[in-house]
Amino acid sequence: MTPQGRILGIGPTDNTSDQRTPRQRLRLIPEQARSSFVPVVPARFITRSHEWDMTRTAPDRPRAAGVPIEVTGTVRTQSGRPLANALLEIWSANHYGRYRHVEDHSGLKLDENHLGLGRVLTDEDGRYKFWAISPGAYLARPDIGRWRPKHIHMSISGGSSRLITQMYFPDEPNNAADPMAILMGGAFERNIGKPRDVAGADVDEAFDFDIVMGGRNATFFE
């Protein structure tokens, strides 16, 4: 079978997806140029030491409103190699579904104890850990009553691996109608955090979320 580039899907009920998704079939990269399409991100140790705890704005500040959670996991390539020193950039809405971002004009409630921003690095074994407030769902399409389910955004970069994704939560009523979840189909379950015991941590809920960096780029220099 002759390989072909993909045609990207358009998220149902997602106006922005309709506006921005390329309509042409993606082009195949000529073999001679393939390696030029493999960005290598230099290690960036720009996290601040308290940023792993997103349940407060600083270590001496009170907890934000809502349910504090712990998220842990391992970042690996598809061949199973742990990705050490990868940078995770994390952002999420507060308990009320509001981002502390100048472009979030939803009018939902802000929380003076919540930034919703964090950066952590994976350790030598590819492990990461952070605390966050379990984010609120928010109404993405008021005209048709379509919500964005609870989710935490994560951007992972390290070496030739690059991924922007979202962690969703199990058994959420809004998961099924989410445009991106619909595009993922049966693979959506990979993007759902797995509940586990909090194991003594100062949080109310805990989730495992192992991340696998897909594609040939991630493994190019293995």
Place this chain on the structure above:
Amino acid sequence: MSDAASNLLAPTNEDTCGPYFPIYFADPALEDLTRVDPGLVGQAAGTPIILRGRVLDRHGELANGAILEFWQANAKGLYRTPETEGHPDIDPWFHGYGRLRSASGAYEFKTILPGATDGRAPHITITIFSDGISRIVTQMFFSDHAGNDADPVLQSVGDDAPKLIARHDGRTASGAEVYVFDIIMAGAGETPFFDDLES
């Protein structure tokens, strides 16, 4: 690629970055690759350039909140990767990876003109993240380069090649060559995008 038929782990799905990628994560060192830091001695070799343009949706409107990531070779045409570690043509003050978030959809990236090498015309790979999409990838070239005609990527897109070539737009008073490159995400005049999963 069939994961079921191999021992590969199933990849985590790419997902949209949504509209609220934190401006807080901006890193000035990744928006200007011509120098390491304004307070340090150390500057990339080569011709400084300013690459600017717009990211447009299929209605011709600016795609606000877009994140652009750049990847390029140094002035001698060498990419900085694990394979080229220790190569004499490595520029210690140039790593080749840039990133910016554009609030409006218009962007400006400061860097140096990448060199030609290995049968490739000078080029920069651009990865775009935004609300409504997960990740799309293209590669841009520079007008008036003799090597463009023989470049395999430009040849591979046939009549669409002009859509991947930035227009030269003069030189700034401080000596940077200006190139203009618009990215049309969808619809009429759509920029060719490349598939790095299936290729």
